[in-house]
Amino acid sequence: MHKIIPLTIGSLKLANNIIAAPLAGITDSPYRRLLKHFGAGLVFTEMVSANGLIRDGKGSVVLLQSDPAESPLGIQLFGDDPVVLAEATRRSAAYGALIDINMGCPVKKVIRSGAGSALLKNPRLIGRIIAAVRAATDKPLTIKIRSGWDVQHLNFLEVARIAQDEGVDAITLHPRTRTQGFCGRADWQQLAELKGAVNVPVIGSGDIMTAADAVEMLHVSKCDAVMIGRGGLGRPWLIREILSRLGGDDPTPVTxxxxxxxxxxxxxxxxxxxxxxxxxxxxxxxxxxxxxxxxxxxxxxxxxxxxxxxxxxxxxxxxxxxxxxxxxxxxx
Ligand SMILES: Cc1cc2nc3c(=O)[nH]c(=O)nc-3n(C[C@H](O)[C@H](O)[C@H](O)COP(=O)(O)O)c2cc1C
CATH class of the missing domain: 1.10.1200.80 (Putative flavin oxidoreducatase; domain 2)
Structure with a gap:
C-alpha cells in the first residue's frame, strides 16, 4: 500500500515525493509553474552550463530565473571541471533550494565537452566534482545519473557509493545506459539495487507515463521518490493523478x-x-x-x-x- 510521503533531501523538506524531471528546452519557468500547480513536490530547471554561468552568459542566467510559485526549485548544472562547477554553484545557489549535477545527459555535444554521462567513465572525477561542489554550498546537493556508459560498464552502484561518501543528499537514477539513449525500457530493478546500496534517498526516473506506472515503480524498487519527465508533456495533470492514486482517491479526471x-x-x-x-x-x-x-x-x-x-x-x-x-x- 502506498501513500503520499513527504520527502526530505538534506535540509529540504518536500511536501511529497513526486518530482518533475529536468528537461532541456522544456522545463522553463511557465511549464514548471504548471507542474507545481498540479502538485509537484520539486521542480527542476533545464540543465544549465557551468561554463556558461562562469562566463556570465546571459542565456545561462535566464535559465535560473523563476517565479516564487515554483518553489522549491532545483537548479541543475552540467560541466566536467570541479573548480568551474564549484564556482557555478556559488553563483547559482541563491536562485534555488537545491543543486543537482547532471551526470546522465547522452547528447553528443555535452559528451564531447566531457560532461553529462561522459562523467560515468571517470568515477574518480565524479568524486572530485562532488567534493568541490559540496564545499561550495550548504544547500542540498544531488546528482542525476544513468546506469553506466554501456551494458559492459554498469557502474551506477560504484558511482552512487562515491557520491554518498562525498556528501550528496540524494541520487536520481535513470536506469538506462548512455548508449541506450531512450531505447528499450528503463530497468526499474536497478533502482531496487541502488536503494539497497545507499542510505541517501533514491529518486527513480524513467518511463512513468501513467499514475499506475508511478505506483508500480515505487512498489518494485522501493525508491523514495519518482520523477516525471516525458509522461507530463501535454499532461502536467499526471502529477495530480499520481498524488490522487497514492492518496487512495480516485484520480480527478481532467476535463x-x-x-x-x-x-x-x-x-x-x-x-x-x-x-x-x-x-x-x-x-x-x-x-x-x-x-x-x-x-x-x-x-x-x-x-x-x-x-x-x-x-x-x-x-x-x-x-x-x-x-x-x-x-x-x-x-x-
Ligand atoms: C527532451 C528531453 C530533455 C531532457 N533534458 C534533461 C536535462 O536537462 N537534464 C537531465 O538530467 N535529464 C534530462 N532529460 C532526461 C529526463 O530528465 C529523464 O531522466 C528521462 O527522460 C527519463 O524519464 P522519462 O521516461 O520520465 O522521460 C531529458 C529528457 C528529454 C526527453
Missing part, C-alpha cells in the same frame, strides 16, 4: 475545459515572461502535445506550424478546444 484552460494559461504565462514572438515559437510543441488524443488534432497541429503571431495562435487554440468541447457535449 476538456480544464485542458483548454491549461493550454491557454501556458500560452499567456509564456508571453508574459518572454514576449509574444518567443511564446508562439515555444508553445508550438506544447500545444501539439496538449492536443494529443483529441479529434481534429492533426489539422490543429498542421495549423500551429504556420501561425507566427500570438493573437491568431490564441484564437486557434480556443477554436480547437471549443470544437472538442462541443463534440464532447454531443456525446454525453
Amino acid at each position: 476538456m475545459a480544464e485542458r483548454c484552460d491549461i493550454a491557454l494559461r501556458h500560452l499567456d504565462w509564456q508571453r508574459d515572461l518572454f514576449g509574444e514572438h518567443k511564446a508562439v515559437l515555444d508553445l508550438r510543441k506544447h500545444l501539439s502535445w496538449y492536443s494529443r488524443g483529441i479529434s481534429g488534432a492533426a489539422t490543429f497541429r498542421a495549423q500551429l506550424s504556420s501561425i507566427n503571431d500570438f493573437d491568431p495562435l490564441r484564437r486557434t487554440v480556443t477554436t480547437f478546444f471549443d470544437a472538442a468541447l462541443a463534440t464532447e457535449n454531443l456525446n454525453l
Whole structure:
C-alpha cells in the first residue's frame, strides 16, 4: 500500500515525493509553474552550463530565473571541471533550494565537452566534482545519473557509493545506459539495487507515463521518490493523478475545459515572461502535445506550424478546444 510521503533531501523538506524531471528546452519557468500547480513536490530547471554561468552568459542566467510559485526549485548544472562547477554553484545557489549535477545527459555535444554521462567513465572525477561542489554550498546537493556508459560498464552502484561518501543528499537514477539513449525500457530493478546500496534517498526516473506506472515503480524498487519527465508533456495533470492514486482517491479526471484552460494559461504565462514572438515559437510543441488524443488534432497541429503571431495562435487554440468541447457535449 502506498501513500503520499513527504520527502526530505538534506535540509529540504518536500511536501511529497513526486518530482518533475529536468528537461532541456522544456522545463522553463511557465511549464514548471504548471507542474507545481498540479502538485509537484520539486521542480527542476533545464540543465544549465557551468561554463556558461562562469562566463556570465546571459542565456545561462535566464535559465535560473523563476517565479516564487515554483518553489522549491532545483537548479541543475552540467560541466566536467570541479573548480568551474564549484564556482557555478556559488553563483547559482541563491536562485534555488537545491543543486543537482547532471551526470546522465547522452547528447553528443555535452559528451564531447566531457560532461553529462561522459562523467560515468571517470568515477574518480565524479568524486572530485562532488567534493568541490559540496564545499561550495550548504544547500542540498544531488546528482542525476544513468546506469553506466554501456551494458559492459554498469557502474551506477560504484558511482552512487562515491557520491554518498562525498556528501550528496540524494541520487536520481535513470536506469538506462548512455548508449541506450531512450531505447528499450528503463530497468526499474536497478533502482531496487541502488536503494539497497545507499542510505541517501533514491529518486527513480524513467518511463512513468501513467499514475499506475508511478505506483508500480515505487512498489518494485522501493525508491523514495519518482520523477516525471516525458509522461507530463501535454499532461502536467499526471502529477495530480499520481498524488490522487497514492492518496487512495480516485484520480480527478481532467476535463476538456480544464485542458483548454491549461493550454491557454501556458500560452499567456509564456508571453508574459518572454514576449509574444518567443511564446508562439515555444508553445508550438506544447500545444501539439496538449492536443494529443483529441479529434481534429492533426489539422490543429498542421495549423500551429504556420501561425507566427500570438493573437491568431490564441484564437486557434480556443477554436480547437471549443470544437472538442462541443463534440464532447454531443456525446454525453
Ligand atoms: C527532451 C528531453 C530533455 C531532457 N533534458 C534533461 C536535462 O536537462 N537534464 C537531465 O538530467 N535529464 C534530462 N532529460 C532526461 C529526463 O530528465 C529523464 O531522466 C528521462 O527522460 C527519463 O524519464 P522519462 O521516461 O520520465 O522521460 C531529458 C529528457 C528529454 C526527453
